[in-house]
Amino acid sequence: MRIAVDAMGGDFAPREIVKGAVEASKAMPHDIEIILLGDETAIKTELAANGVSASQRLRIVHTTQVIAMCEPPAQAVRTKRDSSIYRGMELVKTGEADAFLSAGSTGAMVAAAIFVLRRAPGVKRPAIGMVLPTTTGRPVLVLDAGANTDCEEIELEQFAVMGKLYSEAIMNQKDPVVGLLSIGGEDLKGNDVTKRTLERLRANKLITFRGNVEGHDLFEGVTDVVVCDGFVGNVLLKTVESTARAIGHWMKHEFKANPLRLLGALCLKGALRSMKQRMDPELYGGAPLLGVNGTVIITHGASSHKAIFHAIRVSVEAVKNNVTQKISDQLEALANNSTTPPPSR
Amino acid sequence: MRIAVDAMGGDFAPREIVKGAVEASKAMPHDIEIILLGDETAIKTELAANGVSASQRLRIVHTTQVIAMCEPPAQAVRTKRDSSIYRGMELVKTGEADAFLSAGSTGAMVAAAIFVLRRAPGVKRPAIGMVLPTTTGRPVLVLDAGANTDCEEIELEQFAVMGKLYSEAIMNQKDPVVGLLSIGGEDLKGNDVTKRTLERLRANKLITFRGNVEGHDLFEGVTDVVVCDGFVGNVLLKTVESTARAIGHWMKHEFKANPLRLLGALCLKGALRSMKQRMDPELYGGAPLLGVNGTVIITHGASSHKAIFHAIRVSVEAVKNNVTQKISDQLEALANNSTTPPPSR
Numbered sequence: 001m002r003i004a005v006d007a008m009g010g011d012f013a014p015r016e017i018v019k020g021a022v023e024a025s026k027a028m029p030h031d032i033e034i035i036l037l038g039d040e041t042a043i044k045t046e047l048a049a050n051g052v053s054a055s056q057r058l059r060i061v062h063t064t065q066v067i068a069m070c071e072p073p074a075q076a077v078r079t080k081r082d083s084s085i086y087r088g089m090e091l092v093k094t095g096e097a098d099a100f101l102s103a104g105s106t107g108a109m110v111a112a113a114i115f116v117l118r119r120a121p122g123v124k125r126p127a128i129g130m131v132l133p134t135t136t137g138r139p140v141l142v143l144d145a146g147a148n149t150d151c152e153e154i155e156l157e158q159f160a161v162m163g164k165l166y167s168e169a170i171m172n173q174k175d176p177v178v179g180l181l182s183i184g185g186e187d188l189k190g191n192d193v194t195k196r197t198l199e200r201l202r203a204n205k206l207i208t209f210r211g212n213v214e215g216h217d218l219f220e221g222v223t224d225v226v227v228c229d230g231f232v233g234n235v236l237l238k239t240v241e242s243t244a245r246a247i248g249h250w251m252k253h254e255f256k257a258n259p260l261r262l263l264g265a266l267c268l269k270g271a272l273r274s275m276k277q278r279m280d281p282e283l284y285g286g287a288p289l290l291g292v293n294g295t296v297i298i299t300h301g302a303s304s305h306k307a308i309f310h311a312i313r314v315s316v317e318a319v320k321n322n323v324t325q326k327i328s329d330q331l332e333a334l335a336n337n338s339t340t341p342p343p344s345r
Numbered sequence: 346m347r348i349a350v351d352a353m354g355g356d357f358a359p360r361e362i363v364k365g366a367v368e369a370s371k372a373m374p375h376d377i378e379i380i381l382l383g384d385e386t387a388i389k390t391e392l393a394a395n396g397v398s399a400s401q402r403l404r405i406v407h408t409t410q411v412i413a414m415c416e417p418p419a420q421a422v423r424t425k426r427d428s429s430i431y432r433g434m435e436l437v438k439t440g441e442a443d444a445f446l447s448a449g450s451t452g453a454m455v456a457a458a459i460f461v462l463r464r465a466p467g468v469k470r471p472a473i474g475m476v477l478p479t480t481t482g483r484p485v486l487v488l489d490a491g492a493n494t495d496c497e498e499i500e501l502e503q504f505a506v507m508g509k510l511y512s513e514a515i516m517n518q519k520d521p522v523v524g525l526l527s528i529g530g531e532d533l534k535g536n537d538v539t540k541r542t543l544e545r546l547r548a549n550k551l552i553t554f555r556g557n558v559e560g561h562d563l564f565e566g567v568t569d570v571v572v573c574d575g576f577v578g579n580v581l582l583k584t585v586e587s588t589a590r591a592i593g594h595w596m597k598h599e600f601k602a603n604p605l606r607l608l609g610a611l612c613l614k615g616a617l618r619s620m621k622q623r624m625d626p627e628l629y630g631g632a633p634l635l636g637v638n639g640t641v642i643i644t645h646g647a648s649s650h651k652a653i654f655h656a657i658r659v660s661v662e663a664v665k666n667n668v669t670q671k672i673s674d675q676l677e678a679l680a681n682n683s684t685t686p687p688p689s690r
Contacts, residue, residue: 149535181580186415192495214583216583217587219587231527234560235528238559240588242564246565247589250623251616264611268613270606271596
């Protein structure tokens, strides 16, 4: 199995990316190869810094271009054919790699995946899945986390099916329960699209559907999958980060206010560390792009070597479990069933 | 000045509502009267429990009906004319009260406000404003927090103007900066409606506009006002609550893991209390319903006496500062200017 990794993507590339790849290469079975895409000289330098050199299990594919975070994605993908992102997708398309992951521009990753790999049969729009911890210990998958704004009900329905399959295959959830993100638990609550989507999800035989869920329910493990459009999903996930960061800020401020509190904070050092870990998005292995013909994982722009390590681990799982094929099959089935008229509006 | 309070609305009504009203009555200048709406016997019992009886400064208006949280708002408002919510709005309409506040059904409050008080001249749809703390110490006003799903750009533009005026008048912000909630700081980011709204807000002379803001920026005080539709706003605010609650849950769990940590938590008791206070939504005095002909404040369903106390305080401020009239004037001006064609789509 071969996992392609964009060595040039993210705020701390290539240093953290290469470091994470080296760690993964050491930790994983010998039949797993990692392909680092990017500037060969820079990657070699980083490999050396980690005490290794390029090998069959840690190969370099030299690329000359980089897509920056701020570039308009579609244009960048069309014009930068020798960028690490474009070439990574090509490796997946030609079968030279089984999966591709990057901490680079999310927009460019989505655009390149659609452009090079194409949507899986039946899929209208691919979605980004994002895993969050819950207080029950069972993580929840939120999708779409930002690939598509302005979704129609058929798209949200596909997200529900893709989310269910990913939750089963990668998160080991038996018969995952799907919820539709809305502004109240009752069927009447929601906006125009969620109200129409609710009917479709109730009628969908491929999923176990719980109905509307709210922001309140997010961390309580009420459902295993939460479906929303990419605008709402992105706002939601950034709000979670923002809230956690603000609480951390206030905690630091309060915990330093006097010597007694400093002592208390010292006693709680381990507790604070394990809290941080519990909420650490890097442990969840990045966000899968679901609904394209290939396994694609997008990690946070600020990814450290640890995030890359876990993203490689998750990529391997996704390939092993054949998630991409399963999604195609089920969505094709869904598309074929949908030739009967959808529920009345 | 007379503030009408729905004694029957909220999870802990009438007990907490009456208690909060009694506390406010004691703390406030003598020219401020509080009118409690609801079942007279129940209110009298609660007044007695707080060691007071009805008086000119703490009057009872007996009502016979209650609108439950789960009732479809529009229908409830049309049929329950002797409910505390409907009667409260009537008191504002007739001038017998200067403001009305309730911890009851948000939907019913919005419906009753529109039905009885009517939209302010020029206002398309009223919005609920919600105040959040930030790490800079300057709170931020998010609107709409849930009155309207599926907003058009002209509505979001009106929210921006209403938010600016409220921030100035009640939050004492000089020249408040307005941001549009989106999924990235760049102008290209957003959904169809936010992209169209961005152009309008840039062209709007009544506000100081910063451009797109993200969920990431929420607690960092990047802007004083954050504009979004009520679906997104509601998801956002519930996500903040949910995240804070989950962190609290994990903290408790970790802090009890061993005796050393228990000792640490003991040393930090004061710090944890003041953190909780810092984030306590009850201190912010409820959410104003902006854009109707009258001062209306909606508080959390789980409001305690403290929330009611602060909501009464904020109501008094809003009346004193003539917020309702200011909003009408400016939105009328905006509506008149908008007879020129809006920027091209």
